[in-house]
């Protein structure tokens with residue numbers, strides 16, 4: 001049984017229309033302890049809900065780096081943050097998402113995607 005009756009309801013729940021960022025957080029267990037990842041995810045959810053900027057967020061099972069996590073990837077910017085904590089989420093959401101200013105000293109890799117669609 002599906003959570004939503006229609007596809008339109010499901011897409012509305014994702015808040016895809018108007019979203020400016022899509023955040024993917026790996027909770028572990030290979031890049032970081034799952035308990036740490038879960039705490040970071042909970043804080044990220046709260047901050048995204050409070051943000052004035054429309055954001056989609058996805059809990060990722062594994063981003064295949066498998067060390068130095070929890071990992072947070074911010075698209076469309078292609079910014080990869082490692083070692084993300086609940087406290088670091090606060091600055092990332094405030095400055096990167098809210099003001100468009102990535103936290104340079106926490107960026108491990110930057111790789112914006114340039115699809116053709």
Ligand code: FES
Nearest residue numbers: 031063064065066
């Ligand atoms: S478990 Fe987090 S990157 Fe693989």
